[in-house]
Amino acid sequence: MTLNQQQTSLCNDNPHDHSDLSAVIINTTLKRDSSKSHTKLLLDVAGDIMEKNQVSVSHIHMLDHQVAFGVQPDMTEHGHDRDDFPKLWKTISAANIILIGTPIWLGEESSVCRLLIERLYGMSGKLNEKGQSSFYGKVGGAVVTGNEDGIKHCSMTILYALQHLGVTIPPQADCGWIGEAGPGPSYGDDADGGPVGFDNEFTQRNATIMTWNLLHMARLLKDHPIPNHGNDRNAWDAGCRADFENPEHRR
Amino acid sequence: MTLNQQQTSLCNDNPHDHSDLSAVIINTTLKRDSSKSHTKLLLDVAGDIMEKNQVSVSHIHMLDHQVAFGVQPDMTEHGHDRDDFPKLWKTISAANIILIGTPIWLGEESSVCRLLIERLYGMSGKLNEKGQSSFYGKVGGAVVTGNEDGIKHCSMTILYALQHLGVTIPPQADCGWIGEAGPGPSYGDDADGGPVGFDNEFTQRNATIMTWNLLHMARLLKDHPIPNHGNDRNAWDAGCRADFENPEHRR
């Protein structure tokens, strides 16, 4: 019963076909056990809407994997014993939609979220056959939960990084829940009257709008890919070199 | 001679028709005299590319106007003697593309840039005939210059605000120039070998890619507007009230 009646009706009445789209939903919670993640509960609203519209959804719980620190595509080639990122990249690179969820700790996205962004950044030197960043054609969004303060700060970071990589950000591409300043329950914690935040119409509305905009924009970009006139990176030197540490300046 | 040879060639060879598009380029420099603005010089790269492709471009130099502080559509209805924003809004609301330029002072966008964002925010309660934010269908980008440090921080703020309002952010929708840490010339200042930054291929490449992506995405959204299934705000109450100070919660 993740979706409320209004969210369910919208799925039932969807006049658009999204069944050929795929999405990856990545949870960067600090919880190793995904069932304890509050962020997951709000990510699930988006995921369930997508699945009800026949979108193929992959879920990645980052801490189920051993992703190495670094900004190279495969860190086992740079001294690390193990790196699960290349496996995750297969899923991510195949998706039309990238949705990143993060908790807020001390007002910021999690370290795991930054690790994910660093590894995505590590892929930014790769171009598609049209000379565009390989992230072109994808759309992205952000889901943020905490018990107080920081949704916009975290979303800003995530959405900025995604657009920098080549992802398109549709309108109103984030949502979140926080409580009043001070200690208190997190999203989905039990309280009188049911799980906290589930009946916050603002949060539910924004989660819904975000999800549908991700679907609409993914549909649009799949049907009408961004032309490469003017954005073909092969046309520019821009000081790039094969041996650069900085991934976006590699070629 | 704002555009270099490569930028000019791309305009000459453009296989797409952008002649029915309009753009507004807003400079939030602290310079009252626009001819002294370094930010303007980089904004002009984008503006000239657009104009060479027959886009109808309006330029707003914020400090040429007296825009009142506040978050209501017309602050003369709230005690201010004068407010030029309603006049500017006519131009902004008619544009397919919103490009905001800011200088960096102490690592942040200018106060004038925040004033602009607050006033745009003041319009966020207005919905189009489909119940979407009236910013839907627009695309946005950011141009940032300083003499050291802060492009991404400022872009992040601007692009986040725009997407929050309902603007679509295409891939790689920002560009900028800064110099090495410490004092030094600003973009376009004279130095040996010509104006500083004009030959920075990275800055010129990013300005070019940004501009073309704004054009491509504006084309796409004009031809294929974002459907309103799932993002019709009239379908939600979400606690909105006519008398709310916060513009996005007004109805």
Added chain:
Amino acid sequence: MTLNQQQTSLCNDNPHDHSDLSAVIINTTLKRDSSKSHTKLLLDVAGDIMEKNQVSVSHIHMLDHQVAFGVQPDMTEHGHDRDDFPKLWKTISAANIILIGTPIWLGEESSVCRLLIERLYGMSGKLNEKGQSSFYGKVGGAVVTGNEDGIKHCSMTILYALQHLGVTIPPQADCGWIGEAGPGPSYGDDADGGPVGFDNEFTQRNATIMTWNLLHMARLLKDHPIPNHGNDRNAWDAGCRADFENPEHRR
């Protein structure tokens, strides 16, 4: 009755003498009428604690003054007809404590707050007789209110700017109040059980701790000024020039 019983008791029992200290409390609300500012209500907690301890407190309501845009000490020397900042600077430069209050709009500090920071930045080329920034010896804090989300983001900006200028930031130098995600009352708005936030013990605790830490640190720095060994800017060239736009690089 701004202070609660605990806050009042602390003032009554203060074993320290703060009567020779001065503070300036600057409200950067977008409200022209200070009596309508929610931020003022939380600033008053800090102000009242200070006054009860015989600190000399000056209040500046920024929008009562016409402060020009720019980064020069006196903008009337740079083409502006009027600039009230030089007058305000007399008050600010005389204070041991600078406390800045801002509302949150779209997740950020107000444009008026940025205007203030730009003008303070415009004074950063001035050195004291020991060659230190003229802000040395001052301590600073931030008070942030909104109806949802953004305390830390705004505080971060304000406190960073202050330390950059030469102000010392004591522990836990900020406080704020926001409500749950979504529309709702602002700090001090009437609700069942009294003004919203006044009984939020977390907000009141943090306001209290912040204020006392500002007092303790101001006491410390007045009695034991920061030596100038190693921070005398006259000992460095660092590329500074009299004609630089950037205030911190002027000499």
Added chain:
Amino acid sequence: MTLNQQQTSLCNDNPHDHSDLSAVIINTTLKRDSSKSHTKLLLDVAGDIMEKNQVSVSHIHMLDHQVAFGVQPDMTEHGHDRDDFPKLWKTISAANIILIGTPIWLGEESSVCRLLIERLYGMSGKLNEKGQSSFYGKVGGAVVTGNEDGIKHCSMTILYALQHLGVTIPPQADCGWIGEAGPGPSYGDDADGGPVGFDNEFTQRNATIMTWNLLHMARLLKDHPIPNHGNDRNAWDAGCRADFENPEHRR
């Protein structure tokens, strides 16, 4: 030869005694081999100045240790097989000065830096014998390097987190080096005329001022601890509970 002549002279001529102070310098680079870290080269300027003044300096290269994700003091008590943080905490908690160095990736501090901040945050429920956060009495600073853009954004995050925890931030407590926009060398990379940035007087000046201010303020706080009148957290309930996930709300 880390220190230039001016930096060396200041150490030789130091009229103050800092020999009873201790510092921990924490490098959050993504490089596992500390000898490859550019950030380390600038951290060493600060470290060498401290050591020349007989400060006891501990160096932590975060990636030499296996620090678990989470916000509890010891994550082995919460399901992790290994967690080196408790060992690091012994060093950190004993230091008067905490200096954090980070590289910039996509405009932000590293994931390792956020991991460190999360773990420090995990200690924020601990109070000293005066009821203050156990970080009281410490002073903190930030060192940031990248090849382009982001010093202030990263410093802002680090310094805000430190003051939130209870650390005092002295004036001008950060420094950094970045190059012009676009790809290029990192701090210390070989170029014509020697390692890049070593002769940037602005960077060297700021590193020097930061370091001396850390020393001066640590001296001050060791000799004159912050009184606990008004900041004794035991005096407040503020909704804290022993079982809270959020470390600052635990008791």
